Amino acid sequence: MFQVRFQPAAIEDLNDAFFYAAQRAPEAAARWLGHFQTALQTLEHNPHSCPLAPESRKSPRELREYLFGKRPFVFRAIYTIDVDTVWILRIRRAQRRHLTAEELGEFGASQVYALAVFFM
Numbered sequence: 001m002f003q004v005r006f007q008p009a010a011i012e013d014l015n016d017a018f019f020y021a022a023q024r025a026p027e028a029a030a031r032w033l034g035h036f037q038t039a040l041q042t043l044e045h046n047p048h049s050c051p052l053a054p055e056s057r058k059s060p061r062e063l064r065e066y067l068f069g070k071r072p073f074v075f076r077a078i079y080t081i082d083v084d085t086v087w088i089l090r091i092r093r094a095q096r097r098h099l100t101a102e103e104l105g106e107f108g109a110s111q112v113y114a115l116a117v118f119f120m
Contacts, residue, residue: 001044001045001084002043002044002045002047002081002084002085002086003044003084003085003086004040004041004043004044004085004086004088005085005086005087005088006087006088007087007088007089007090009089009090010077010088010089010090010091013090013091013092014033014036014091017075017091017093018032018033032069035068036068036075039066039068040066040068040077040088043066043079043086044086047064047079047081047086048064048081050064050065050066050067050079051064051065052064052065053065053076053078055078061080062080062081063078063079063080063089064078064079064080064081065077065078065079066079067094069094072095073093074093074094074095075091075092075093075094076091076092076093076094077090077091078090078091078092
């Protein structure tokens with residue numbers, strides 16, 4: 001089984017999406033966040049099942065994307081797999097342009113947070 005961990009930028013991305021939605025529909029935003037949390041936990045079991053992200057062509061690391069939601073509200077969780085850990089790097093609306101190398105950033109163990117920290 002894999003551990004799912006988030007980069008600070010991914011936490012910020014998800015918080016931004018949640019707070020934006022919560023201003024308009026707080027209950028729906030809370031449900032969405034819960035469903036998204038549950039969906040991302042499925043990466044613990046088979047993270048290789050998701051396709052390569054378009055950004056993978058520009059990266060020295062293999063990047064994958066998990067798509068969540070229904071059109072037009074699809075979100076992409078961009079992640080990489082490192083031994084037994086799935087690192088969620090960024091979370092974006094699927095309609096947005098692909099991430100640049102700068103937006104993906106470098107990541108290291110000192111910069112990550114466990115999934116539980118994000119949802120507090």
